[in-house]
Amino acid sequence: MIILPSGSPREECGVFGVFGHPEAAKLTYFGLYALQHRGQESAGIFSSDGKVVQEHKSMGLVSEVFNEARLKDLKGHIAIGHVRYSTTGSSVLQNAQPFCVYHAGRTLAVAHNGNLVNACYIRKELERHGSIFQTTMDSEIIVHLLAKAGGRGLDEAIATTMKLIKGAYSVVMATEKKLIGFRDPLGFRPLCIGKLNNAYVLASETCALDLIQAEYLRDVAPGEVVVIDGNGLRSFQGVEAERSANCIFEFIYFARPDSNIFGQNVYTFRKTLGAALNNETTVDADLVMPFPDSGNYAAVGYAQTANLPLELAVIRNHYVGRTFIQPSQSMRDFGVRVKLNPAKEAIKGKKVVIIEDSVIRGTTTRTRINAIREAGAKEIILLVSCPPTRFPCYYGIDFPTTNELIAAKQSVEEISEFLKLDGLHYLDIKSMLKAAGGDSRRFCLACFNGEYPLPIDECAGKLGLERPNAQRHNKNQEAFSVLPASSLYETDNADNQADYVELPRV
Numbered sequence: 001m002i003i004l005p006s007g008s009p010r011e012e013c014g015v016f017g018v019f020g021h022p023e024a025a026k027l028t029y030f031g032l033y034a035l036q037h038r039g040q041e042s043a044g045i046f047s048s049d050g051k052v053v054q055e056h057k058s059m060g061l062v063s064e065v066f067n068e069a070r071l072k073d074l075k076g077h078i079a080i081g082h083v084r085y086s087t088t089g090s091s092v093l094q095n096a097q098p099f100c101v102y103h104a105g106r107t108l109a110v111a112h113n114g115n116l117v118n119a120c121y122i123r124k125e126l127e128r129h130g131s132i133f134q135t136t137m138d139s140e141i142i143v144h145l146l147a148k149a150g151g152r153g154l155d156e157a158i159a160t161t162m163k164l165i166k167g168a169y170s171v172v173m174a175t176e177k178k179l180i181g182f183r184d185p186l187g188f189r190p191l192c193i194g195k196l197n198n199a200y201v202l203a204s205e206t207c208a209l210d211l212i213q214a215e216y217l218r219d220v221a222p223g224e225v226v227v228i229d230g231n232g233l234r235s236f237q238g239v240e241a242e243r244s245a246n247c248i249f250e251f252i253y254f255a256r257p258d259s260n261i262f263g264q265n266v267y268t269f270r271k272t273l274g275a276a277l278n279n280e281t282t283v284d285a286d287l288v289m290p291f292p293d294s295g296n297y298a299a300v301g302y303a304q305t306a307n308l309p310l311e312l313a314v315i316r317n318h319y320v321g322r323t324f325i326q327p328s329q330s331m332r333d334f335g336v337r338v339k340l341n342p343a344k345e346a347i348k349g350k351k352v353v354i355i356e357d358s359v360i361r362g363t364t365t366r367t368r369i370n371a372i373r374e375a376g377a378k379e380i381i382l383l384v385s386c387p388p389t390r391f392p393c394y395y396g397i398d399f400p401t402t403n404e405l406i407a408a409k410q411s412v413e414e415i416s417e418f419l420k421l422d423g424l425h426y427l428d429i430k431s432m433l434k435a436a437g438g439d440s441r442r443f444c445l446a447c448f449n450g451e452y453p454l455p456i457d458e459c460a461g462k463l464g465l466e467r468p469n470a471q472r473h474n475k476n477q478e479a480f481s482v483l484p485a486s487s488l489y490e491t492d493n494a495d496n497q498a499d500y501v502e503l504p505r506v
Helices: 024-034 068-073 119-128 139-148 154-164 206-211 248-254 266-280 296-306 363-374 412-419 429-435 471-476
Strands: 013-019 042-048 053-059 078-084 099-103 106-116 167-174 179-183 192-196 199-203 215-219 224-229 232-237 287-290 314-316 340-342 351-356 379-384 423-426
Touching (some): 024 078, 042 106, 078 106, 078 167, 106 139, 139 154, 154 224, 179 199, 192 206, 206 215, 248 266, 266 429, 340 363, 363 379, 412 423
Antiparallel strands (some): 042 078, 099 106, 179 224
C-alpha cells in the first residue's frame, strides 16, 4: 500500500511526452520521475520509432515499474508517459495509462490528466451504439471519440472530440509518427512545451523539463492543439476559450514548488500566501512551524513578514514508501506518525504558530495537532493558507463528498474545537486572489465558493457527490445533440460511414 495522510487531497495524474530524441523513453522515465507527486498508483510509457510501437505499464511507482532493460525495449524517438492516481475508475492495471488502441490502420495512445464531467452521458450513448469499453476510465471516452471522428483526418477528429467532451483535460497523445498535446478551453490543468536540442517535450509541470535540462518555451494555451512531427511544431485552436478556470489548488497544494504553472512560480506564490496570512492576523507566538512538506513555503513567507523565528520542528521520514506489513490496531494513526514526528525540545513550553496549506477532512490535522500538544506546546494556533474547502471537486482532484469536508458542515469555531486548538484562521479568498494577481475569473474557485465553471452530469450522483443546481449553471450549458453525421462520422469512403450517434445534453 501507499501510505498517504487520509485527510490530504490527491490529484490523479501527470503526463509527459517527447518527440525527436533517440532515447525518448528514457527521457520520459525521468520526466515521470519528476512528476511522481501527481500520482503514485501506476505508471506507463508508450514509444514509437515511426513504424513499430511498444508500451509498458504497471501498478507502482515509476522506479518500480521501469528498469534499464525495460527502457531499452521501448525504442524510438517518440514517447509519452503517465503517472496516475485514480479519481475516475478504480485502481487496477487495466486503468493504467497511456491507453492504447489500434484502429483503422493507426495506433492511438492517450495520456490524460483531469476529469470529464459529461463522461457518463457520452459513455452510455457510445455503448448504446456498439462501442465496447475495456476500462472504467473517462479517458477511454476520448479515444473512442477520436476513432469515431477519425475518417476526416486527425486534426478534425481532435477538434470534434474537444467540442464534445466537457471538463478538465490536459492530454498528451501519440501516433506512430506524431506527438500531440491539447488542453480544455478553461485550462483547468497545466501543460507546457519545452525543447531539448532538436527534440520537443510536453509536460504537466516545468519541474519535469528542468530535470532533463529542456528549455521551457510556453504553455499549451486553453483550447489549443499542438501537433509535433517530422516537419516541426504547429498548432491550431481546437475549441475557443471564452475564459480561463485554472485550478487554484494546483498552486496551493499539488504542483511542485520548483515549477512554474499558469504563468507563475509556485514557490513564490506560496510564500505570498504566508505573507498574506500575517496581514490578516496578529498572533502572540514564540515560533512559526509548518507541517511538512505542504506548509513549508507559506510558513517561510509568514515568518519573514511576522519577524518570528521559523522552526522545522516536525521531522519527516523521507524513507516511507510502500509496505505490506500492517501496523497493529494498538498503533493508532500509524500512517501519520510513521511519516511525521515532532522535535519535542523545539516545541516544549512554546506558543506555536503552525502553518498548513489546507484542512480537508480534519482527521489527519487533528492527529498532528495532538502530537504537537503531547510534545509540550504551551499554545497552538493554526493558520491555513487558503480559504475553507467547503465543496467537492469534479474536475480531477480527489476531494471527498461534502459530508466528509469538515468546513462544509462546521464553522471555523467548531473546527477549532474539533482540532483542539487555541486559535484557527483561514486565509480570506480575496487575499488569496490578490496573491494570484487579483483576477477571480482566471481561476476555478469552486471548492471554496461552490461556483462551478461547468455543469456536472449524473456521474456526480454515482460518486456520492451533490450535483450543482442545474438552473444555476444554465448559462454554461451547451447542446451536444443534433450533430450532423458529417461532423462526427463522415469518411471519404461512403461505404465506411458509421451510424449517427445522438449525444445528449449535459
